Amino acid sequence: QVQLVESGGGLVQAGGSLRLSCAASGRSIRSYAMGWFRQAPGKEREFAAAISYGGAQRSYADPVKGRFTISRDNAKNTVYLQMNSLKSEDTATYYCAQCQDAVRFCGLGQDEYGYWGQGTQVTVSS
Numbered sequence: 110q111v112q113l114v115e116s117g118g119g120l121v122q123a124g125g126s127l128r129l130s131c132a133a134s135g136r137s138i139r140s141y142a143m144g145w146f147r148q149a150p151g152k153e154r155e156f157a158a159a160i161s162y163g164g165a166q167r168s169y170a171d172p173v174k175g176r177f178t179i180s181r182d183n184a185k186n187t188v189y190l191q192m193n194s195l196k197s198e199d200t201a202t203y204y205c206a207q208c209q210d211a212v213r214f215c216g217l218g219q220d221e222y223g224y225w226g227q228g229t230q231v232t233v234s235s
Contacts, residue, residue, distance in 0.1 A: 111135040111224040113205045118229030121195055125233075129190040131205030131226060138162075138181070142208040142215045143188040144222060145179060147201035147231075154204070156217035158190060162208075168216050172198070197235040202228040 117129040131143070144159040158179040159168045167179055178191040188205060208215035209223035 111207060113207060113224055113226035115203060115205050115226045115229035118203060118231045120232045120234065123195060123197055123233055123235045125195050126191070126193045127195065127231060129192065129203055129205075129229060129231075131188040131190075133186045133188075133207065137183070138186050138188065138207060139183045140211040142213065143179075143181060144206045144208070144215060144217075145188075145190045146204045146206060146219065147199075148204070148228075149198075149201040152201075154219065156219070157203070159214070159216055160188065161214045162212055166214055168214075170217070192231070195231075195233045197233050200231060200233050202230050204228045 112134045114132050140162050142161050145157040146154050147157050148154040156170050160179045176194045181188045205226040206222035207224040215221040
């Protein structure tokens, strides 16, 4: 059984930075694309970023492009989301997800992902 555990969330002032981590267990993430999604209070969960299994391909939602960077360390079975220049509108619960199918790149479609973490809260104060 795959388990994904997010960490690194917290309270930060606008303009600050946070680095989220997603540690996987139960199966190596080496062959799977990974993604980060977020859900703000009262809103639908939305795509934030995705990375291919080898790390060569990355995709970002327009609101985070240029400020967030997704990366992965397959040896540590961990995916990261570096968030810089944070804004109040980035306040949300952030979820890590693993693509259902090996090798294939999963993008913004939530139904492409088979495993999800419990989420970590990010609050940006203005």
